[in-house]
Amino acid sequence: MSKKNQYKVLKFYGLPVQNDPSGNWQLKGDAEGQSKIHTWRIGKHTKGHYRGPGQLLLTENNLTVMIVGAEPMAFKDRHQETPCQRLLTAQADPSLLKKGQAIWQQNK
Numbered sequence: 001m002s003k004k005n006q007y008k009v010l011k012f013y014g015l016p017v018q019n020d021p022s023g024n025w026q027l028k029g030d031a032e033g034q035s036k037i038h039t040w041r042i043g044k045h046t047k048g049h050y051r052g053p054g055q056l057l058l059t060e061n062n063l064t065v066m067i068v069g070a071e072p073m074a075f076k077d078r079h080q081e082t083p084c085q086r087l088l089t090a091q092a093d094p095s096l097l098k099k100g101q102a103i104w105q106q107n108k
Contacts, residue, residue: 010050011073011081012040012057014065015100017092025056025066025092027100035100037107040065041073043083054097056088066092068100 015035016028027035040059042050048057055067060083073081092100 006075007044009073009075009078010042010070012067012084013037013069013104014040014057014067015103017056017064017066025096027096035103037104039081040084041078041081046084046087048087050087053101054092054094056090056092057084058086058088060085066096066100068097068104
């Protein structure tokens with residue numbers, strides 16, 4: 001593939017989130033109540049722009065995820081990760097981001 005057809009690929013580390021009854025974002029746990037880090041990437045048709053940790057994204061399965069970290073990814077390696085559908089303009093609360101980044105650091 002020629003260079004002109006390539007695009008910048010970022011790998012995102014994130015935690016699924018959901019709204020609580022008051023409309024605030026909270027971490028969505030699994031069956032044991034644990035929040036686990038998952039990875040996604042920017043795809044060719046991903047809408048929106050990445051602004052930084054704490055930003056929310058929407059997966060192709062309409063799951064809302066809080067980004068806790070990002071790193072560049074080689075274009076040739078992009079098929080190792082699932083593309084996200086849309087980067088939202090919404091931001092998570094700073095305290096939730098701090099909690100999410102602590103989980104990410106434990107799992108590195």
